[in-house]
Amino acid sequence: MSNAKHSVVIVGYGGMGSYHGHLITENGRVEVKGTYDVLEERRQASKQAGYHAYDSFEAVLNDSSVEVVLIATPNDVHKDLAIQALQAGKHVICEKPVTMSVSDFQDMVAAADEAGKVLMVHQNRRWDEDFLIVKQMYNERTIGDLFQIESRVHGANGIPGDWRHIKQYGGGMLLDWGVHLLDQMIEMIDSKIVSVRSQLSFILGDEVDDGFEAVLQFENGVTALVEVGTTNYITLPRWYVKGTEGAAVIEDWSLTGRTVTRNNEVDKIEPKPIRAGVGLTKTMAPPSEEATITGVLPEPFQRSSSFYDNFADVLEGKADPIVKNAEVLRVLNLIEAIFKAGETNEVVKDFDIYEPAGK
Ligand code: NAD
Structure with missing residues (x-):
């Protein structure tokens, strides 16, 4: 590993x-130049934290010792700042959502290609352990083939901050949390999305969505439900997944959860009818204790490196990006389809720009 540190503003x-700033300090292969x-x-807060605070963006671009520009502004200015930085010969790390439309991102990628510089998007939730546990179950078939994957984040604080309420700045929850959850699905499920339906919520009276539900149907038979809510005083589990051998739940980011699988050692046991409400049911009776096995969640899938290690490796020509721009583009395209499905209340088909691996 080289000792050179990549300077970031x-x-x-x-x-x-x-x-x-904290993430970069922890990493060690990149350093904050200002x-x-x-x-x-x-700018004052930055000085108090011990950083050099540049007076203008031009001053950042004109500083030849700056190798990388990291963009963590509201979403509407990502594109312009990134293109200026790339044209000034800087590599760019851009916060999610990288920008607000497919065509804007295409312009950014074209600028990176023209400049011969790296443009990498900080889809950091690819490293979340709850996601990596589901990815492990998906890859290793821990509870059989996953065919239904439900990914939710529920809060009760409404839309936070200021610019996130405003459309022009790229506000709304689909562009905020949605981009993370959709990015995770797209990385995990290597199959074309054949259709999407969605419902956006405007409960809080903002001009942007304060939450949404989207159902993605993949060509390989997997159905994924992605839901973000900001008015959920009672939350549903972070993940609920069903496989051909059982089911799993992950409650939250503390990774509380379990798997329940069919016990193949015992012969099929007919459930006994139970009283349910004022009625009787055998269909909904819980399986007998011997019929199922309750287990612990598997260890999470292991990534080869952290976001910043991967970024440094990409700059040094030692690795391909873990967050690929083709995937980022596909997510933005999916977001456009989800907006369209929500606005028209129709199932949107034939939109996905999936390229099978190896093509
Ligand atoms: P914020 O409002 O806290 O901070 C944005 C800052 O950008 C403000 O200090 C503002 O003054 C500054 N700014 C605005 N326009 C600017 C410009 N043209 N040049 C320089 N500075 C400018 O917002 P935030 O919550 O930090 O979000 C910033 C970005 O980070 C967003 O794109 C958001 O989606 C993303 N984000 C990502 C994660 C994640 O986990 N990856 C988490 C939170 C936010």
Whole structure:
């Protein structure tokens, strides 16, 4: 491993920009050269944190010792800042959502190609352990072939902050949490999406969605439900998945959960009818204790490296990006289809730009 550190300037020193400062310090193969924010108070906050605060974006671009520009501003300015940085000969790390439309992202990728520079999107939730456990179950068939995957995040605090409420800035939950959950699905399920239906919610009266539900039907038979809610005073589990041999649940980010699988050692046991409400049911009776096995969740799938290690490896020509721009483009295209399905209340088909691996 080389000892060279890649110098990064964090542009947009708000919540996520300052968090990147910690991530970069932890990593060690990249270093914070300074920060830039349009707001004086955020420049002061950066100085207090011990960073050099640039006075303008031009000053960042004109500093030849800066190798990488990291963009952590509101979503509407990602594209413009990224293209300027690439044209100035900088590599770019861009926060999610990389931008707000397929065509904007295509312009960004074209600028990166033209400049011969790396453009990598911080889809950091590919490293979330809850997701990596489901990915492990999917790959290793721990509970058989997964055919129904439900991924949810539920909060009760409404849409946070200021710009996230406003369409022009790229606000709304589909572009915020949605992009993470959809990115996870697309990385995990290597199959074309044949159709999507969705419902966006506007319960809080904002001009942008405060949550949504989308159902993706994949060509390989998997159905995925992706749901984000910000008015959920009682939350549903982070993941609920069904496989041909059983089911699994992951409650939350503390990874509480379990698997329940069919016990193939015993002959099929007819369930006994139970009283349910005012009626009687055999169909909905819980399986007998011997008929199933309750197990622990598998260990998470192991990635070869962290986001920043992978980024450094990509700059040094030692690895391909884990977050590939073709996948980022596919997610943006899917987001456009989800918006369309929500607006028209119709099932949207024939939109996916899936390329089978190896093609
Ligand atoms: P924020 O409002 O806390 O911070 C944004 C900062 O950018 C502010 O300080 C603002 O003054 C500054 N800014 C605005 N326009 C600018 C410009 N043209 N040049 C320089 N600075 C500018 O927002 P946030 O929550 O930190 O979100 C920032 C980005 O990070 C968004 O794209 C968001 O989606 C993303 N984000 C990602 C994660 C993640 O886990 N990957 C988590 C939170 C936010």
